[in-house]
Amino acid sequence: MNQISLARRLAGALLLIAPLAGHAARQIELDSPDRQLRVTIGTGDHLSFAVSHRGTDLVLPTPIGITLAGIGSLGDKPRLAGQQRRSVDTVLRPVVAQKSREVRDHYNALQLDFAGGYALEVRAYDEGIAYRFRTSLPGQVTVEDELAGVNLRPQDTLYWPQEKSMQSHNEHYYQALTVGDAAGKLVGVPALVQNGGVHLVFTESGLRDYPGLYLHGEPAGLRAIFPKVALAETARDDRNVPVTQEAAYIAHTDGNRTFPWRILGIAADAGGLLLNQMPYLLAEPQELKETGWIKPGKVAWDWYNGNKLYGVPFKSGLDTRTYRHYIDFAADNGLEYIIMDEGWYKLGDLLAVKPEIDMPGLMAYARQRGVGIILWVSWKTLDTQMTAALDQFARWGAAGIKVDFMQRSDQWMVNYYERVAREAAQRRLLVDFHGSFKPSGLQRTWPNVLTFEGVKGLENNKWSDKQTPEHDVTLPFIRMFAGPLDYTPGAMSNAHRKDFAASFDRPMSQGTRAHQLAMYMIYESPLQMLADSPSQYRANPSSLEFIRQVPVEWDESRVLHAQLGRYVAMARRRGDTWYVGAMTGADGRDLELDLSFLGDGNYQVDSMEDGPNAGVFATDVQKGSASVTRSSRLAMQLAPGGGWAAIIRKTK
Template sequence: MNHTSLARRLAGALLLIAPLAGHAARQLELSSPDRQLRVTIDTRERLSFAVSHRGTDLVLPTPIGMTLAGIGTLGEKPRLTGQQRRSVDHTVRPVVAQKSREVRDHYNVLQLDFAGGYALEVRAYDEGVAYRFRTTLPGQVTVENEQAGINLRPQDTLYWPQEKSMQSHNEHYYQALAVSDAAGKLVGVPALVQNGGVHLVFTESGLRDYPGLYLHGETAGLRAVFPKVALADTARDDRNVPVTQEAGYIARTDGKRAFPWRILGISANAGGLLLNQMPYLLAEPQELKETSWIKPGKVAWDWYNGNKLYGVPFKSGLDTRTYRHYIDFAADNRLEYIIMDEGWYKLGDLLAVKPEIDMPELMAYARQRGVGIILWVSWKTLDTQMTAALDQFARWGAAGIKVDFMQRSDQWMVNYYERVAREAAARRLLVDFHGSFKPSGLQRTWPNVLTFEGVKGLENNKWSDKQTPEHDVTLPFIRMFAGPIDYTPGAMSNAHRKDFVASFDRPMSQGTRAHQLAMYMIYESPLQMLADSPSQYRANPSSLDFIRQVPVEWDESRVLHAQLGRYVAMARRRGDTWYVGAMTGADGRDLELDLSFLGDGTYQLESMEDGPNAGVFATDVQKSSAGVTRGSRLTMRLAPGGGWAAIIRKTK
């Protein structure tokens, strides 16, 4: 069960300050525990905030507020009535350990109360700052707009997740450009900004009953924009349901509530972003009480290769025999789940199983072999048939659902995500949100939600040549900052860019085999896919043997090397065993592996490395072994687009 340990320290007793004179000019400051970050809140004519890092301005004064119909704009001519300060330092133990088994929640907080029934809560962590509004207004309120964003220097570098509209799968490539060059363009979140050597990621958490955040480029910054409340939509098919009529407001919600957190993760180096857990810590507390049934794990996935097998004594396809083969593959390799992706039901009716598939037989066989089955569903059909379909899935004994193609983040759709999470949890079903917006805290509130897409993942190799190794070593610093990432790694057909061919039926990846193996240590997903087919894995037994040993939850994570868009190397611990992964972009490189993070005693290192000819043949991977201690220093040699992966077990 998710719980918070007793506070190690609650410093800074609550300070209650008497109402302040309305005419007094007020600028208030809040510093991080290590005093490296400072937030300045201006409460004079217009509520605004600014952030500095080690004395250097990072976010320039930025107006913030909310416009409510019939009430006005909270934050205009604010009248400060009181403030409360405190320091918090305690430990959170997540149900699902993504980066670590325990998470330190250490911050200073300032709450400012204003006349008119609203407050601003600001938190300063060593790893960044966040703020949110609270209101104590009667009944329902209509939010016409929220004023948010970050004012920056025009010459700051934005890693720009470009969007065409707010009806989106939120799958991005990241183009680096000056902030001023993004003026007039729509930007997705998370978005990353570089100011000198400092890295800042802007995103949100605690998103409930409110639309998701986007950004609009301005000459000197990024301004928040939101999808408006949908008054009408038109279903083109079972998945594409664009909004055709919008209201003049972004949300209608309870007047007594806390609104979503606006988060700025900040680090003097890119590697710090990989360990930042602010989006999880700022999420709404867990609502699900009984969680012992939630089992993260690895998944044999059918869709990447379209159920196409070879070396089997039957013609493969969307049928019972093929899925029995997937179940056998999962059981033989200690994989917890298989997915039955699109095609198992007649589109438009989740209760109409294709005649080629005997679902009761498959569920019984999977149960016999100790494998769970996760069922793909199109979101609109699930919305129409939710109770009947989920009840049927539970009767069958399904382990979970993969919900796809939402493509929206208006208030109704945000609430749909939570409705799915709640209804699935009531039937002990896990959830994978595909075709989704970025994680925004739901996985803490409903820990049966294990992972989200919202990423340009491996499947794009089926139709595009843009899924490059450079992209692979960029997204951990940006998209993965928000939460778990359903990239679906594990391609066994690998090629360098000059040899790569997009193929829908026989897909390959760019970069080396070891690059793919390292993803299992770098990319965090408590429901982690093996994207390629059983036939491909059986033809590459050393790679399969490595993958099946890698966990999906971590007791501890460490960054070994990191440079945005160029390379990343991490070490993860589960029990006494360490797992190391390193990936590089277009350039080959050598990285030192300093094993001082190991405990006392001796260890055996088993690695999968780029072979001596991996620069030409991307599939060239070699297995190596060595005895090591915490005093050992090794060299990880990575080919262009390459990788390095190892499991380090204690021997005595």
């Protein structure tokens, strides 16, 4: 199951790394609008692409193609029938403003039409290169495999999440190895390659009716591999349903279609990756017509602390009284939602609410207090009860669903994600995918999908000591490139590595309190969690007061400082107010905050900073304030594993 035969590995490796016989044949070039990037399409014995940046090779000639049963390899001995070029420069206005209220879509495009009913579409942005195949074949086709990947230098540095199987939650830490050292290993996506000072992120978008992409390490490159069509599966319980038999092909699909975009985000400075919106731009266009009901927001989350409260006049647990308390906490602090995570229904039956919970009463109370309730569900149970369950949730007045434990990305499962999004949208329900693969464009097509997990997030502190500040400052450059990430920040119990202890019921985070607060400006999630318990937040009123003021959508984003795996600082604007967050890894550091991004006039800075003893006591956080203008400079002093967070408001 999900094993790659030795023969296939060797054949793929030889094709990926062998010099292309048609290299001397016709080559067709496409430059980015700023002429810094060039993609070269080879049309010799086999279709290929290569990428250069300012004249330096980044991706060496790499064969690409799609193999269809009964037809053969599209890309083998291609016969060019025509080509079209165009330039586009327009502006999109997303329903949900993850990075910015407006997104510039500026690229040069090339379409190569080939005999045999297929075409290759290529786009060159200033921020990267992308390509996809298009077929115009009658009826259905069976895709046996797709040839994709990147030929690189063995000495290039690869930041990657190693996978054991393509049946995965896609939650791993990033390793930094050479490309050559990754040979023979399964690589998760997105993955980042450093070539000299240039950063390249490989991912996909426009994923529909097709399996999600993984990479396999080769001696001098990365080759795409895909989960095959599932023929049989075994349900171990309500969530673990591993595939036990696979077909010999990866998809059976419409012959007249476009295939997913293969994306290479490219930045000379790592900070450029933080503003790159290619995955959104290359997603399939929005299908949901009415979107006024979609409301991003912050969420009080129960599961991180296991519904455990203190300082309340009742025994907390999975019951109505505890959830009324969560509703009150959300309402009192301007939070839009609470999540009722696992435990509210009898596992295996979404219609069987546990007797300790008065669901209609809770929904009515939440509605009265202006708070929405998002309901956790196991994916398999939802699959078997989708219509009945979603109809019931809508009758109750639920705001959305959190779908968990899919841990697959074969064609059927990719279609399941879209089915959930569509069915939820028909009932005006938001969606949060957990136990998921990386975002691949669905959030544009169905904007009621607000966020995805697919990230090694805060919850891992409950059972592991590997959730380090270094990991926290790696995620924005790689995982966040693909789309929103439900990291679930907001830990109020904080410790440095030497004092840290994993605890399932009373978890703590590594790094300082200010490090956690800065995540609300750094990590993009239009459904942003407050992971800790209401009791913990009430015991830390200054931190709560700061978090409750931070929005989840942004009119504008700017990178202030960025170095992969070491530190990151960003400024986000909402209206006339700016929000600044800075995080560092293991090393403490001083960063200068250049306020030239502000408009004219006077501003007030209210900050939450590492306290003077934060290097020892990670919970040490202090408030700061300053009157500034756009010509001002401020010092951000970050302790090891530290952070800095501020709200900057215009004054009269």
